[in-house]
Amino acid sequence: MSRRRHSDGDDGGQSHKRRRTSEPVEIEDRLESLICRVGEKSTSSLESNLEGLAGVLEADLPNYKNKILRILCAVARLLPEKLTVYTTLVGLLNARNYNFGGEFVEAMIRQLKETLKANLYTEALYLVRFLCDLVNCHVIAAPSMVAMFENFVSVTQEEDVPQVRSDWFVYAVLSSLPWVGKELDEKKDVEMDRLLNQIDSYLKRRLKTHVPMLQVWTAEKPHPQEEYLDCLYAQIQKLKKDRWQERHILRPYIAFDSVLCEALQHNLPPFTPPAHMPDCQYPMPRVIFRMFDYTDAPEGPVMPGSHSVERFVIEDNLHNIIKSHWKERKTCAAQLLSYPGKNKIPLNYHIVEVIFGELFQLPCPPHIDVMYTTLLIELCKLQPGSLPQVLAQATEMMYVRLDSMNTICIDRLLNWFSHHLSNFQFRWSWDDWVDCLALDADKPKPKFVKEVLEKCMRLSYHQRIVDIVPPTFSGLIPADPIFFYKYQDEANSALPGYAVAIAVGNAIKNRASNEEILTVLKDVPNPNQEDDDDEGEGFNPLKIEVFLQTLLHLAAKSFSHSFSALAKFHEILKALTDCDEGKLHILRVVYEVWKNHPQMVSVLVDKLIRTQIVDCAAVANWLFSPNMAHDYPNTILHSTIRKMNKHVQKIQKELEEAKDKLERQQHKKVDEEDMEKNSEDEDGQLEEQIERLQEKVESAQSEQKNLFLVIFQRFIMMLTEHLVRCETGSVDFSTPWYKNCIERLQQIFLMHHVTIQQYMGTLENLLFTAELDHHILAVYQQFCALQL
Amino acid sequence: MSIKLNALFSDSYVDVSQYRDQHFKGNRYEQEKLLKQANTLYVGNLSFYTTEEQVYELFSKSGDVKRIIIGLDKVKKTACGFCFVEYYTRTDAENAMRFVNGTRLDDRIIRTDWDAGFKEGRQYGRGKSGGQVNLHRRNACLLPQRQQRLYISWLSLVVYIGIDSFH
Numbered sequence: 001m002s003r004r005r006h007s008d009g010d011d012g013g014q015s016h017k018r019r020r021t022s023e024p025v026e027i028e029d030r031l032e033s034l035i036c037r038v039g040e041k042s043t044s045s046l047e048s049n050l051e052g053l054a055g056v057l058e059a060d061l062p063n064y065k066n067k068i069l070r071i072l073c074a075v076a077r078l079l080p081e082k083l084t085v086y087t088t089l090v091g092l093l094n095a096r097n098y099n100f101g102g103e104f105v106e107a108m109i110r111q112l113k114e115t116l117k118a119n120l121y122t123e124a125l126y127l128v129r130f131l132c133d134l135v136n137c138h139v140i141a142a143p144s145m146v147a148m149f150e151n152f153v154s155v156t157q158e159e160d161v162p163q164v165r166s167d168w169f170v171y172a173v174l175s176s177l178p179w180v181g182k183e184l185d186e187k188k189d190v191e192m193d194r195l196l197n198q199i200d201s202y203l204k205r206r207l208k209t210h211v212p213m214l215q216v217w218t219a220e221k222p223h224p225q226e227e228y229l230d231c232l233y234a235q236i237q238k239l240k241k242d243r244w245q246e247r248h249i250l251r252p253y254i255a256f257d258s259v260l261c262e263a264l265q266h267n268l269p270p271f272t273p274p275a276h277m278p279d280c281q282y283p284m285p286r287v288i289f290r291m292f293d294y295t296d297a298p299e300g301p302v303m304p305g306s307h308s309v310e311r312f313v314i315e316d317n318l319h320n321i322i323k324s325h326w327k328e329r330k331t332c333a334a335q336l337l338s339y340p341g342k343n344k345i346p347l348n349y350h351i352v353e354v355i356f357g358e359l360f361q362l363p364c365p366p367h368i369d370v371m372y373t374t375l376l377i378e379l380c381k382l383q384p385g386s387l388p389q390v391l392a393q394a395t396e397m398m399y400v401r402l403d404s405m406n407t408i409c410i411d412r413l414l415n416w417f418s419h420h421l422s423n424f425q426f427r428w429s430w431d432d433w434v435d436c437l438a439l440d441a442d443k444p445k446p447k448f449v450k451e452v453l454e455k456c457m458r459l460s461y462h463q464r465i466v467d468i469v470p471p472t473f474s475g476l477i478p479a480d481p482i483f484f485y486k487y488q489d490e491a492n493s494a495l496p497g498y499a500v501a502i503a504v505g506n507a508i509k510n511r512a513s514n515e516e517i518l519t520v521l522k523d524v525p526n527p528n529q530e531d532d533d534d535e536g537e538g539f540n541p542l543k544i545e546v547f548l549q550t551l552l553h554l555a556a557k558s559f560s561h562s563f564s565a566l567a568k569f570h571e572i573l574k575a576l577t578d579c580d581e582g583k584l585h586i587l588r589v590v591y592e593v594w595k596n597h598p599q600m601v602s603v604l605v606d607k608l609i610r611t612q613i614v615d616c617a618a619v620a621n622w623l624f625s626p627n628m629a630h631d632y633p634n635t636i637l638h639s640t641i642r643k644m645n646k647h648v649q650k651i652q653k654e655l656e657e658a659k660d661k662l663e664r665q666q667h668k669k670v671d672e673e674d675m676e677k678n679s680e681d682e683d684g685q686l687e688e689q690i691e692r693l694q695e696k697v698e699s700a701q702s703e704q705k706n707l708f709l710v711i712f713q714r715f716i717m718m719l720t721e722h723l724v725r726c727e728t729g730s731v732d733f734s735t736p737w738y739k740n741c742i743e744r745l746q747q748i749f750l751m752h753h754v755t756i757q758q759y760m761g762t763l764e765n766l767l768f769t770a771e772l773d774h775h776i777l778a779v780y781q782q783f784c785a786l787q788l
Numbered sequence: 789m790s791i792k793l794n795a796l797f798s799d800s801y802v803d804v805s806q807y808r809d810q811h812f813k814g815n816r817y818e819q820e821k822l823l824k825q826a827n828t829l830y831v832g833n834l835s836f837y838t839t840e841e842q843v844y845e846l847f848s849k850s851g852d853v854k855r856i857i858i859g860l861d862k863v864k865k866t867a868c869g870f871c872f873v874e875y876y877t878r879t880d881a882e883n884a885m886r887f888v889n890g891t892r893l894d895d896r897i898i899r900t901d902w903d904a905g906f907k908e909g910r911q912y913g914r915g916k917s918g919g920q921v922n923l924h925r926r927n928a929c930l931l932p933q934r935q936q937r938l939y940i941s942w943l944s945l946v947v948y949i950g951i952d953s954f955h
């Protein structure tokens with residue numbers, strides 16, 4: 001039976017719905033479908049579809065009013081890319097049924113309050129924008145909208161609130177103006193001017209400490225990476241200068257002007273922004289990603305300027321399309337490519353810019369990295385004559401600018417590029433990058449090419465890489481990922497422990513028991529042994545080396561073989577690495593033997609942690625030990641931190657579940673008056689379990705805090721050493737190594753900011769004190785600024 | 789606020805396919821249930837030369853891989869074009885269905901599908917000659933640099949025991 005997936009069509013979702021036979025429910029489903037699909041490709045014009053739909057809904061209002069209200073509120077909140085289609089629809093309904101219009105506005109206000117309370121700030125933003133566009137549709141009176149804006153902007157006068165709070169309210173006002181600025185200015189120009197002045201002075205006094213941490217490139221040229229509010233304000237100012245003439249947004253309501261201007265408008269009820277609460281989580285500030293301008297699209301429509309409001313609207317819509325359809329890459333690609341008004345803009349450039357903007361977003365991309373790779377592949381499939389060229393152009397541009405690109409973004413870039421190439425037979429014009437060969441190996445360009453080739457090799461095999469690059473690039477080709485066995489041949493027979501290594505190897509091959517193997521290992525001399533230590537039970541690095549080198553050598557064939565080896569001899573490994581030095585040494589040996597196969601090192605370290613042969617702190621200490629520190633495998637560090645985090649979360653979850661169980665049990669006792677003795681026992685057992693779990697959580701959290709302390713301490717030591725050395729030698733400290741290291745420190749904060757929040761007090765008191773070099777302290781301060 | 793607009797936000801890449809393992813021990817209902825909760829994926833159309841390492845690298849892009857079991861020719865004990873990938877979480881497996889399925893590994897378009905869970909014995913092809921059942925002409929030419937790995941060794945007796953406790 002073939003394993004082909006059933007074709008994805010519209011029925012994908014439908015076939016899983018249980019067939020319900022009651023009519024009203026089917027009608028509700030139909031209504032939902034009609035409303036959701038209006039505006040999609042159709043044989044009739046959008047206007048006639050809207051007209052038709054308005055008629056259908058008006059007829060259904062008597063029986064299905066609440067359902068229709070709920071659906072319309074939902075599309076307002078979830079489909080911002082179709083905003084004006086739905087505001088027009090509401091406008092038509094309001095013209096036919098004034099009461100319905102009023103109820104809709106009320107429902108929207110309720111929904112706005114709920115989304116703000118639930119920390120759903122992006123959805124709240126779309127609701128505000130929807131309400132604004134309803135002004136254009138004659139549903140809401142302009143003066144009442146201005147009044148709401150005035151309330152929003154007054155948040156900037158609040159004291160002792162996080163800056164991100166007032167940021168959101170200002171953003172809500174500014175980001176709605178492309179849609180409604182003209183109308184509001186016509187009706188209430190004095191008030192609007194005053195509003196904009198208030199916003200202007202707020203933006204001037206606002207702190208922007210967070211910006212350097214969020215920029216993809218540190219250089220200002222060719223495109224400054226602007227703070228998001230500054231950029232938007234510049235765009236609005238330009239719009240105002242242009243007398244609020246905005247030509248990009250599709251406005252179906254214009255066609256219905258004669259009908260809509262007859263409608264009666266509603267006033268928005270006075271809206272007080274909900275007060276700030278400690279558990280409010282406002283959106284983090286952003287930096288606007290720009291990589292293209294009008295000089296980059298060689299022919300065809302011109303790209304709108306960076307401070308044009310068109311640019312804002314296009315980018316906003318493209319982001320929203322991705323947000324709606326990221327799970328279905330074919331649909332997402334199709335929707336992006338059928339963007340309305342695409343003939344007037346270099347759409348492929350906008351799409352590529354928006355996608356890379358998301359991929360490189362700091363701290364994290366909005367969606368999983370691999371989605372963007374697959375989306376770009378789909379886009380290339382749909383536009384094979386144009387999109388690959390834009391992508392190649394983008395890649396070339398980013399290569400040229402590697403020197404000033406944030407290390408975290410370089411990682412993402414090379415992961416994307418290598419994965420992308422693996423889908424296209426690794427075809428690339430490597431010769432275009434021959435300039436990197438003349439540079440030192442630690443410079444960003446050769447480092448980038450080297451790491452790309454290494455990642456490409458992981459997705460293929462060594463010889464393939466040798467074959468795809470020109471011979472001049474041979475210096476950058478990764479090493480053949482082979483095992484280094486110390487006791488390989490007779491030539492090494494002089495090495496201490498050689499004889500035992502051979503004996504152990506034979507014992508393993510002959511399926512000796514653990515006891516027998518340990519006996520063989522007893523013969524290994526201990527280079528660390530004190531003369532008076534007869535037992536030889538102390539840490540013996542040679543023993544670990546002899547055993548582990550031999551074992552891993554026998555199991556070198558594949559990951560599975562190595563994992564089996566670690567599993568089979570778990571007991572012995574545990575015994576040999578009972579102390580901290582033992583744990584450190586096992587990691588060193590793993591690295592020694594598999595130096596040329598970083599992927600293997602990574603998975604082995606992962607297994608060693610998961611089987612508790614080493615702990616996370618040991619890994620951190622190993623990564624920062626003198627001979628590793630300068631070029632440590634960064635992915636191992638982050639995956640170790642992630643494992644620690646998941647471990648804590650898992651135990652916390654167990655604790656919560658136990659607590660819930662106890663609560664439920666106690667409630668049951670209150671309801672039923674039965675078997676008191678039994679339930680007391682059960683309670684007692686649960687309480688004991690809860691106590692044990694509580695201890696486990698505390699111990700895990702302590703381990704987690706310790707891990708971060710170790711890591712930060714090590715970074716601080718490395719960086720301080722470097723800075724001091726450079727100062728005393730009167731050398732410029734800003735070497736490629738330094739840039740890499742300080743950005744790796746930033747990365748710890750950014751990737752794990754949620755967890756680190758809990759330990760801020762300790763970090764500030766113990767590590768990030770005023771005595772620290774200001775370059776290092778700046779990283780900490782920028783991080784704190786993200787939460788202001 | 790609870791409306792999800794099912795009509796629009798479909799997630800069809802994550803749907804269970806029509807395939808059902810005929811050797812599954814249990815009824816259809818049980819199989820469906822396991823498939824809907826599975827963290828394991830079947831991966832097909834692999835090259836015979838594709839290694840565990842390559843599979844790891846690709847499938848790690850959607851999350852931490854718990855284990856990979858390469859499908860073997862029952863007679864030759866060499867890879868025969870399929871494997872199982874097990875994740876720690878369902879979410880990671882779903883992302884693989886959305887973003888790895890239908891893309892290339894080793895220049896071949898691979899296919900992923902939900903699997904009810906690896907059981908010893910399922911790593912072997914069920915075809916008459918030892919390989920997979922429904923295999924069309926495979927790239928029979930041997931690439932000199934690439935060798936096929938033998939998966940019999942004393943170690944493979946213990947191959948797939950996982951004793952992960954720290955998670």
